[in-house]
Amino acid sequence: MWRILIFISIVTPSYMATRKIADCRTMPSTKNCSLTIAGTEEEVLTVATRHAIEEHGHKDTPELREEVRSTLQDEK
Numbered sequence: 001m002w003r004i005l006i007f008i009s010i011v012t013p014s015y016m017a018t019r020k021i022a023d024c025r026t027m028p029s030t031k032n033c034s035l036t037i038a039g040t041e042e043e044v045l046t047v048a049t050r051h052a053i054e055e056h057g058h059k060d061t062p063e064l065r066e067e068v069r070s071t072l073q074d075e076k
């Protein structure tokens with residue numbers, strides 16, 4: 001059995017195992033925004049932070065990035 005588990009962990013790329021989701025509905029926002037962004041943590045952070053700045057008028061700060069990171073959920 002352990003052989004099978006090891007095999008699966010080798011053939012399954014890590015980026016497929018741990019996709020993150022940023023759901024704009026869970027973020028404090030003045031807009032009624034239903035956008036959901038899914039991908040690796042870094043991808044989601046980059047896109048969601050840019051979205052928060054461009055669409056929601058947030059300031060581009062390291063704090064914003066951390067705030068976005070704290071709202072990320074694991075993909076079900």
Ligand SMILES: [Zn+2]
Nearest residue numbers: 024033035055
């Ligand atoms: Zn949004």
